[in-house]
Amino acid sequence: EAGVAQSPRYKIIEKRQSVAFWCNPISGHATLYWYQQILGQGPKLLIQFQNNGVVDDSQLPKDRFSAERLKGVDSTLKIQPAKLEDSAVYLCASSPQPAGVPYNEQFFGPGTRLTVL
């Protein structure tokens, strides 16, 4: 079974530029998550989708971050414009169970390491 795919793996941009990350979850997984992992910290949930609907985006900085999952499969996360403090690893995860199931484990992609100069 193929895992969660993410691209690019690394990205270096200057502040105020825009960047987009792509995620392809495991086939058939209904729930998709985007996390931000700053060095030395645990992952922080940015947004959670079930199929193509947003379940939770309470911690997404909506003035600069946006995400979509148009056909309920692939997802993109965009930052526009980027700030220095956005430097982090952005992790995508998926889960086969619906978002309302509390005990579902997540399957993570390798992440995209963003450096903002």
Next chain:
Amino acid sequence: AQSVAQPEDQVNVAEGNPLTVKCTYSVSGNPYLFWYVQYPNRGLQFLLKYITGDNLVKGSYGFEAEFNKSQTSFHLKKPSALVSDSALYFCAVRGLTPSGTYKYIFGTGTRLKVLA
């Protein structure tokens, strides 16, 4: 508010010795607890979870975790450590938010170093 604490930034253990990585939590309602492992330049991998029932949960790669409700702890254990167990370990709790959704809260991680 929900929270997870991993009090040790790093744990060092000799190969062959037992290991423990500590985790305490705070959540309203029933706790759903997880351990994940992260190897360099890779995403997190699920190890085990506690939902209900037996307080001792067995997971991948010989790891197990003990749920202790009175101490609100969920420590990760392994009877005999391997050098290949060296990695970053995250404890997570999934609890119900005021908005009615379930959210993962991760700890800050504990780096396990197994010495040959």
